[in-house]
Amino acid sequence: MDGGGRLARSLRSLRPQSDLKAAAIGAVILLRKRLGLNRAPAKPSLEREQPHRLIALLERYLPHRAGVAATVLMLLGSAGFGIVKGGHAAELTSAMSDTRNAIANSAGFRITAVAINGRKQLTQDEVLAIGGVNGRSSLLFLDAAAVRDKLKANPWISEATVLKLYPGQLQIDIVERSAFALWQQDGRLSVISDDGAVLEPYVSRRFISLPLVVGKGAEAHAWEFLALLARYPQVRSATKAAIFVGERRWNLRLKDGLDIRLPETDVGNSLAALSRLDKEDRLFSRDIVAVDMRLPDRLTVQLSEDAAKAREELFKDKKLKKKAGDA
Structure with a gap:
């Protein structure tokens, strides 16, 4: 109990509320400036009451830890913006792909056998490299349609079919163009x-x-x-x-x-x-x-x-x- 006979709030519950209140006051002031409402109002007392009413509504209906959640989202958003801005998005995507492939490989979906039919000019390693299949690829997360599109984009290959035979076999059938x-x-x-x-x-x-x-x-x-x-x-x-x-x-x-x-x-x-x-x-x-x-x-x-x-x-x-x- 405090001196006025009211229950004192713990510091843990007070900090998010105070953060939320400060954020709400700033948002209201910024919104009023954007809308051109910062001129002298007819009733000054009403202007002072509006932010407090909005804050009271936010405190009433938002979750107790909304301030913490908002802070986390802001940090995640800033990190994502930094990754994109710094040109590291491709590296992050590659790392995530390697991670999930490693998990799938450890679960028994490693590509252990590859059969390539129809090749004459291209070697097996060249076909796999064109399709984007490497030693880290897992059969579970291999996109057969994407591999086929990559193969057909090569001028030597006029047609391609990719089959995934679980748990660990990959079959690629290609039709090569001939040097004329x-x-x-x-x-x-x-x-x-x-x-x-x-x-x-x-x-x-x-x-x-x-x-x-x-x-x-x-x-x-x-x-x-x-x-x-x-x-x-x-x-x-x-x-x-x-x-x-x-x-x-x-x-x-x-x-x-x-x-x-x-x-x-x-x-x-x-x-x-x-x-x-x-x-x-x-x-x-x-x-x-x-x-x-x-x-x-x-x-x-x-x-x-x-x-x-x-x-x-x-x-x-x-x-x-x-x-x-x-x-």
Whole structure:
């Protein structure tokens, strides 16, 4: 009992209430300032009574330890803001993931066997790394859909299926794209698949035997043109590169440097004519630098510089002989 005959509150119960009261007074004052209510009121006594009434209501209806709970929430919020602001959110998420995986592994859900079907170019370790599966992963918390999406995002993999076989087996079935051709664009050389997808930069000599296509848009049209070219092995075997010109027609660069300028349409007949001319007249072995087949009714041949000079000398000799004969 205190001097006035009232029960004295313990210090433990008084401190949250006093914290709550101070917070409420500050909130009311701030709210009034925001709302523009800090002007001189008509009844000054009413302004002094309003905060006290609000505090009395808060003390009556809020839990006894609401001040402590609010303080804890503020501390947690500050810690979370600091983690995000400091760029440590990914580290925290990774640590939490490792912790739950460790618990699941200790409970018997460790991945003890992995079967990967359909791989040809990629190794097993590469497939697991692409899917985000490592030695800390547990089968219980492995997100099969997320692993599948990561696998399909890799250009080498066109399709993937991921199965979890409890308690500790993981099965991955993939369909790989095949290396189809080399594509040169802006000085960069890449390995592409038959659907035009860029698989990887050309760094490995195991792809050196692939056909070469050059130019913007060539990767998207390579399969159709190279399939047509394959019908004429006489021309195909002599070709070094197929060059896509203006994103609408092809030129052939032969291994000896001869350029074949193909038309935009009716390419099959032009290739057939080339094959026939080489078989019958050994066109590719002649001293020429270019064959222009863009006009439908004629074939134009450009001689090499030496051949052009020799042809010019030949005509001069013929003219001199003719003049001598006339004399």
